Amino acid sequence: MPAAVAQLREGVPFLLLTSLWAYGINPVSILFGEKQLSLPKVFITRPLPRAAIERIATRCEATVNPEDVRLPPAQMAEACREVEGLVTSGTPVSAGLVEQAPHLRVVCTVGVGYDNIDVAACTRRRILVTNTPGVVTEATADLSFALLMAVARRLVEADRYVREGHWLYWQWGNMWGTDLAGKTLGILGFGRIGQAVARRARGFSMRIIYHSIDRPTPEREQELGAQYVDRETLLREADFLSIHVPLAPDTNHLISSTELAMMKPTAFLINTSRGKVVEEAALVEALQSKRIAGAGLDVFEFEPQIHPALLAMPNVVVTPHMGTATGETRLAMAMMAAENLLAALAGQRPPNLVNPEAWGK
Numbered sequence: 001m002p003a004a005v006a007q008l009r010e011g012v013p014f015l016l017l018t019s020l021w022a023y024g025i026n027p028v029s030i031l032f033g034e035k036q037l038s039l040p041k042v043f044i045t046r047p048l049p050r051a052a053i054e055r056i057a058t059r060c061e062a063t064v065n066p067e068d069v070r071l072p073p074a075q076m077a078e079a080c081r082e083v084e085g086l087v088t089s090g091t092p093v094s095a096g097l098v099e100q101a102p103h104l105r106v107v108c109t110v111g112v113g114y115d116n117i118d119v120a121a122c123t124r125r126r127i128l129v130t131n132t133p134g135v136v137t138e139a140t141a142d143l144s145f146a147l148l149m150a151v152a153r154r155l156v157e158a159d160r161y162v163r164e165g166h167w168l169y170w171q172w173g174n175m176w177g178t179d180l181a182g183k184t185l186g187i188l189g190f191g192r193i194g195q196a197v198a199r200r201a202r203g204f205s206m207r208i209i210y211h212s213i214d215r216p217t218p219e220r221e222q223e224l225g226a227q228y229v230d231r232e233t234l235l236r237e238a239d240f241l242s243i244h245v246p247l248a249p250d251t252n253h254l255i256s257s258t259e260l261a262m263m264k265p266t267a268f269l270i271n272t273s274r275g276k277v278v279e280e281a282a283l284v285e286a287l288q289s290k291r292i293a294g295a296g297l298d299v300f301e302f303e304p305q306i307h308p309a310l311l312a313m314p315n316v317v318v319t320p321h322m323g324t325a326t327g328e329t330r331l332a333m334a335m336m337a338a339e340n341l342l343a344a345l346a347g348q349r350p351p352n353l354v355n356p357e358a359w360g361k
């Protein structure tokens with residue numbers, strides 16, 4: 001990098017960079033323009049943390065969408081026309097988009113799930129796809145457990161009750177919930193996040209059962225105090241059913257009316273995975289008919305739209321797809337995505353490659 005450019009970069013305060021963005025000017029392009037450095041062009045769909053953008057900008061000509069909104073397909077296509085790298089967070093990468101991005105070599109999603117990306121279409125073009133596993137685990141498990149506790153102890157309902165001025169005197173029979181100790185937690189999908197939820201449940205003296213395609217070693221099962229059961233046993237015995245499977249064709253509507261009918265009428269459903277894993281209309285019907293007792297939901301089948309009936313139910317706690325939304329975790333995710341991107345653009349195998357078939361084909 002020419003010394004003058006390096007100096008300029010060091011000397012420009014971030015405030016100036018962000019205010020340039022506000023005027024629709026891409027400061028990263030100004031500082032690292034192709035004409036000066038001939039760096040690979042990259043598009044970043046969301047304003048990621050400064051450290052991640054700076055890291056990318058050391059070796060790329062990066063353009064960042066300054067708005068924290070999902071770009072419509074036409075704008076995405078326009079933004080990706082010239083790029084070799086794409087860093088996306090939630091924004092879909094369809095076969096159509098891939099077709100309109102002839103120079104694209106790598107798509108890095110900032111998240112562990114990659115159902116927003118047409119991986120097959122990328123693989124056909126030998127475009128590498130990467131994700132950010134591991135760093136999302138603890139925050140997502142925390143939120144799952146927070147939702148579990150919120151529905152068990154009616155936290156949101158109780159908060160609303162107090163704020164709305166209904167608490168006039170203490171009552172013996174007010175706001176009764178459900179104990180966690182001694183209850184059965186059923187975990188569907190026992191990967192990193194499912195296991196992290198099990199670890200939390202141990203501390204609350206719960207019985208832990210799970211069902212999953214992949215099973216950990218017997219030593220790990222023992223360490224987590226978790227017992228493998230078949231899917232039907234899981235559904236029938238769980239007092240809390242927590243879902244931790246990725247969205248794929250075979251997990252779409254994995255929980256539908258048949259599965260909900262097997263659950264206890266006192267059971268709660270917790271979902272921080274993907275909305276489409278649960279058939280939302282069937283869930284509404286199960287809640288309305290008191291087939292199950294309640295739900296804690298961070299993800300929705302047609303998010304951000306939520307079935308209006310869910311919003312009217314006091315036994316349902318809803319959050320806006322925020323499993324990984326902590327400062328530490330989002331920073332770690334963005335940095336991991338940046339490293340995946342830089343490795344791929346440097347011709348190295350990125351550490352978190354989702355489609356190894358596209359590598360060295």
Ligand code: 8YV
Binds near residue numbers: 114136
């Ligand atoms: C992201 C997630 O918010 O990691 C995931 O799979 O669901 C979240 O961390 C989402 O992927 C948008 O990038």
